[in-house]
Amino acid sequence: MEKFGEIIRRFGYLLTRNRRRRELEAEMAFHREMADRAGRPEAKRTFGNSTHLQEQAREAWGWTWLDRLFQDLHYAARTLFRSPGFTITAILILAIGIGVNVTAFSLFNMALLQSLPVRDPDTLLRLQRRSLDGQIAGGMPYPTAIYFRDHAHTLSGILTTAEGKLELENDVEPLGASFISSNFFDDLGAVAAHGRLFSPPVDDAPNAHLVAVLGYHFWQTRFSADPNIVGRTILLNKQAVTVVGIASELFPGLKGGFTDIWIPITQQPRLVQGSKMLTDNDGGAVGVWARLAPGATAKSAEAELLGLTSQRRRLDPDHVWKDEYIHSDPGARVVTPQPRMLQIMAIFGSLTLLILAVACANLGGLLLARGVTREHELNIRLAIGASRLRIFRQLFTESLLLAVLGSAAGVGLSCLAFRIMTVLADTPKWMSSMPDWRVLCFASALALFSSVFFGFMPALQLASQKHRRTLARQLLVGGQVAASCVLLILSSLLVRAVLHGIYSSPGFGYEQVVSISPRLEDHDYKAPAAEALITRLATRLRSLPQVTSVALVKLPPLGGGVTRMDTKVDGRPLQVYPNWVSPEFFSTMQIPILLGRNFTPGDKKVVIVSQAMARRQWPGENPLGKIYWDKDVVIGVAGNAHINAMNDGDAVEIYAPAQTEDMPSMSVVFRTQGVPDGLELTCKSIVQALDPKLFPQISLLKTNFHTAMRSVEILVSILSGVGILAVLLAAVGIVGLVAFTVSQRSKEIAIRFALGSSAKQALGAVLGQYCWPVLIGLAAGLALTAAFSNLMRFMLYGVSNLDPVSYAAAIALLVGILVAAALLPARRALKIDIARTLHQD
Amino acid sequence: MLILRVLHSGPLHGYAIAQRIHVLSSEVLEVEEGSLYPALQKILLKGWASAEWGISETNRKVRFYRLTPAGQKQLEAELSDYDRVTQAIQSVLRTA
Numbered sequence: 001m002e003k004f005g006e007i008i009r010r011f012g013y014l015l016t017r018n019r020r021r022r023e024l025e026a027e028m029a030f031h032r033e034m035a036d037r038a039g040r041p042e043a044k045r046t047f048g049n050s051t052h053l054q055e056q057a058r059e060a061w062g063w064t065w066l067d068r069l070f071q072d073l074h075y076a077a078r079t080l081f082r083s084p085g086f087t088i089t090a091i092l093i094l095a096i097g098i099g100v101n102v103t104a105f106s107l108f109n110m111a112l113l114q115s116l117p118v119r120d121p122d123t124l125l126r127l128q129r130r131s132l133d134g135q136i137a138g139g140m141p142y143p144t145a146i147y148f149r150d151h152a153h154t155l156s157g158i159l160t161t162a163e164g165k166l167e168l169e170n171d172v173e174p175l176g177a178s179f180i181s182s183n184f185f186d187d188l189g190a191v192a193a194h195g196r197l198f199s200p201p202v203d204d205a206p207n208a209h210l211v212a213v214l215g216y217h218f219w220q221t222r223f224s225a226d227p228n229i230v231g232r233t234i235l236l237n238k239q240a241v242t243v244v245g246i247a248s249e250l251f252p253g254l255k256g257g258f259t260d261i262w263i264p265i266t267q268q269p270r271l272v273q274g275s276k277m278l279t280d281n282d283g284g285a286v287g288v289w290a291r292l293a294p295g296a297t298a299k300s301a302e303a304e305l306l307g308l309t310s311q312r313r314r315l316d317p318d319h320v321w322k323d324e325y326i327h328s329d330p331g332a333r334v335v336t337p338q339p340r341m342l343q344i345m346a347i348f349g350s351l352t353l354l355i356l357a358v359a360c361a362n363l364g365g366l367l368l369a370r371g372v373t374r375e376h377e378l379n380i381r382l383a384i385g386a387s388r389l390r391i392f393r394q395l396f397t398e399s400l401l402l403a404v405l406g407s408a409a410g411v412g413l414s415c416l417a418f419r420i421m422t423v424l425a426d427t428p429k430w431m432s433s434m435p436d437w438r439v440l441c442f443a444s445a446l447a448l449f450s451s452v453f454f455g456f457m458p459a460l461q462l463a464s465q466k467h468r469r470t471l472a473r474q475l476l477v478g479g480q481v482a483a484s485c486v487l488l489i490l491s492s493l494l495v496r497a498v499l500h501g502i503y504s505s506p507g508f509g510y511e512q513v514v515s516i517s518p519r520l521e522d523h524d525y526k527a528p529a530a531e532a533l534i535t536r537l538a539t540r541l542r543s544l545p546q547v548t549s550v551a552l553v554k555l556p557p558l559g560g561g562v563t564r565m566d567t568k569v570d571g572r573p574l575q576v577y578p579n580w581v582s583p584e585f586f587s588t589m590q591i592p593i594l595l596g597r598n599f600t601p602g603d604k605k606v607v608i609v610s611q612a613m614a615r616r617q618w619p620g621e622n623p624l625g626k627i628y629w630d631k632d633v634v635i636g637v638a639g640n641a642h643i644n645a646m647n648d649g650d651a652v653e654i655y656a657p658a659q660t661e662d663m664p665s666m667s668v669v670f671r672t673q674g675v676p677d678g679l680e681l682t683c684k685s686i687v688q689a690l691d692p693k694l695f696p697q698i699s700l701l702k703t704n705f706h707t708a709m710r711s712v713e714i715l716v717s718i719l720s721g722v723g724i725l726a727v728l729l730a731a732v733g734i735v736g737l738v739a740f741t742v743s744q745r746s747k748e749i750a751i752r753f754a755l756g757s758s759a760k761q762a763l764g765a766v767l768g769q770y771c772w773p774v775l776i777g778l779a780a781g782l783a784l785t786a787a788f789s790n791l792m793r794f795m796l797y798g799v800s801n802l803d804p805v806s807y808a809a810a811i812a813l814l815v816g817i818l819v820a821a822a823l824l825p826a827r828r829a830l831k832i833d834i835a836r837t838l839h840q841d
Numbered sequence: 842m843l844i845l846r847v848l849h850s851g852p853l854h855g856y857a858i859a860q861r862i863h864v865l866s867s868e869v870l871e872v873e874e875g876s877l878y879p880a881l882q883k884i885l886l887k888g889w890a891s892a893e894w895g896i897s898e899t900n901r902k903v904r905f906y907r908l909t910p911a912g913q914k915q916l917e918a919e920l921s922d923y924d925r926v927t928q929a930i931q932s933v934l935r936t937a
Contacts, residue, residue, distance in 0.1 A: 013886070028855075030855075031855050034856040035856070
């Protein structure tokens with residue numbers, strides 16, 4: 001209590017500081033007067049410097065540091081203002097270093113931390129099935145969701161969503177549709193831009209009209225923002241559906257990005273004929289979100305759902321996993337976090353921090369160099385009694401002020417970058433490019449961190465007058481070179497990877513291949529019927545004159561569907577990409593069979609493995625006849641073809657012969673003579689002639705290939721830009737340091753010249769001190785990159801993370817830039833006027 | 842402690858405190874003016890004394906310090922501490 005009163009009084013003193021100072025002054029003056037009057041001449045002496053005594057008394061209030069801080073800030077601002085060239089350079093360097101980090105953090109923040117702008121985001125949960133032995137399913141069967149909705153007391157509502165494809169009018173390209181529970185819009189607080197949104201009693205009735213709500217962006221692009229579309233009917237999968245409304249452009253939905261069209265999930269079976277999505281207890285058909293009831297927490301909901309899951313296990317033991325539980329994540333997020341994603345983010349995060357490190361090392365060098373020009377001023381201040389601590393504090397305050405200014409400029413730059421991105425990339429309107437409190441906190445933390453990083457050592461050295469030592473500068477140079485070496489090698493690796501991806505064969509032919517996914521399982525096809533239909537489809541395709549070969553495959557190349565299995569073969573862990581194919585697959589995709597034989601019809605319990613898999617699993621042995629996992633015999637080895645994991649150089653494939661029970665989920669791929677363009681319509685009509693309720697997804701592999709490449713190209717151009725930025729920063733730093741060294745030692749150079757030294761010798765003597773740091777920095781950078789770059793293997797498109805070409809190119813570029821940066825200011829040294837320099841001082 | 846003790850007999854201003862200590866200690870102790878005022882500020886901050894404006898014997902407006910109940914308690918605590926310590930020292934000096 002007493003302590004509390006003291007704190008309150010202390011703050012009171014802060015607010016009334018000026019009045020109290022005057023009071024104290026008057027009081028002490030009175031004291032002196034009284035002492036005088038008492039005729040004690042020694043009083044004057046003991047009283048001493050009255051200003052100093054007052055300061056001492058005021059120190060008891062505990063606010064002197066604040067006064068000093070203001071003094072320091074004021075002085076720092078004046079100093080910086082007096083040398084605008086230095087200040088602007090420093091702020092710019094920091095703005096780049098901090099801006100890159102703030103931008104990266106903003107993206108992270110947007111994806112993982114920020115809530116989507118929906119009603120009450122904090123009580124919205126995303127539910128996922130998990131089991132103690134590591135099984136994870138993104139969605140759950142619709143009946144399970146309904147069971148939870150009807151029985152859970154900790155939840156006030158359940159939202160279900162499912163993504164699907166629908167044919168709009170007669171378009172070849174199917175439309176992405178979101179099937180949602182009809183409480184979706186109301187629960188998330190969405191408003192309609194035109195018309196109405198869904199209402200459960202009307203739209204869930206068994207005989208309700210088929211209805212749809214259009215996404216704002218889709219309405220603008222496809223229907224030219226025509227408000228009269230509301231109330232009209234459109235054809236979806238050949239059925240008349242009434243457009244009842246347009247969602248507001250500020251409504252984000254739950255999946256991030258754009259949604260073209262929303263349909264009540266209860267109407268899904270009427271549009272996708274034969275679909276068993278609402279009754280099927282297998283697999284994970286729908287994504288499930290839950291709204292917490294008032295007073296309930298995520299923990300209590302998870303506990304209740306665990307109980308409900310056990311109840312379901314008793315009712316339906318086949319469809320509930322052993323040790324299954326329901327895991328909840330915050331629901332109103334653009335992305336639900338996954339381990340792999342966090343790893344990528346950690347890599348990018350450390351790269352951007354490296355840039356900041358380069359920027360800081362750079363600025364540290366500049367500050368040291370500047371210290372020499374301020375020597376005079378500092379000497380005077382020391383001479384009139386300033387303590388070293390006080391000088392250090394003053395210099396550090398200057399750095400802090402710089403860092404704060406740089407950080408503000410960095411946030412500004414990052415905002416600008418976001419604004420440009422939103423304009424270029426056509427992002428949804430609800431995404432905000434304004435920094436929120438997390439971004440601002442992050443930027444302030446960076447400012448503090450970097451001021452310590454770049455300002456601490458120079459301030460210490462200047463205050464203790466050791467700044468003429470070269471060791472500090474050598475350390476800075478070494479650090480900069482090491483950091484930019486890492487950045488440059490990594491970006492050149494990535495550039496190489498993309499070039500490799502684009503210009504080398506991916507291991508399979510894609511230019512003349514078309515894939516057709518009829519998605520029979522969506523329509524509840526049973527295996528024999530599916531086999532009959534697929535066989536007829538293949539026969540019809542073969543009879544086309546352009547078609548040279550036709551094959552069946554479960555996961556079509558570049559089709560977006562990926563299955564990855566973490567298995568153990570002979571005790572060794574292995575990540576394999578399995579696929580199920582027909583014998584013609586290898587010739588259609590132009591994947592060579594290198595060893596052994598192809599599948600023949602009727603093959604069972606056999607597999608063909610890729611060359612990489614054979615090499616990894618049975619190095620130096622004959623893979624044929626080996627047993628893989630579930631007693632499958634290896635009968636052949638195929639060439640490496642990363643058909644579904646193009647960017648993962650470590651991917652290994654394993655192919656199994658497709659059986660009748662795989663047929664409902666099979667796709668067809670065929671190879672054409674000449675370009676396949678324009679065949680999509682023919683394919684579509686062939687499929688629909690076989691069964692009019694089918695709406696196949698048809699794609700040219702080359703289109704998919706180029707789309708996949710383009711996104712990577714953008715990523716890589718950003719990354720290499722970042723690498724170049726780091727190198728330029730380092731170059732600026734080196735220019736500054738060398739220029740400083742030359743000006744500091746101009747007298748020595750002049751003497752050397754006067755004594756007949758050649759230009760080369762003189763420069764060597766001056767610049768020799770940087771030689772070792774650069775070499776050590778290069779070596780450290782190389783070692784660091786070699787050690788950590790295997791973390792990035794999965795995005796290197798098969799290029800080795802120790803690829804010598806990338807390393808050599810990066811080092812050559814770096815050394816070139818460093819030499820140029822060093823020679824540019826050094827040339828000035830050669831032009832000095834010997835006589836004048838020697839006569840100075 | 843000395844300041845608190847002097848204030849115990851009634852409110853005083855800064856100069857008077859120094860004088861009183863000087864006189865009461867038979868002119869042995871001289872409170873340095875440079876340490877008196879920081880100490881007073883500290884006492885104010887701790888809440889052991891309150892300050893009020895009054896008129897000095899020379900007719901000037903000046904701050905008088907008055908002991909608060911908290912200061913009273915502090916004084917008692919310090920006095921008993923002091924007694925304990927001096928007694929301890931005395932007994933050591935006598936026996937050793």
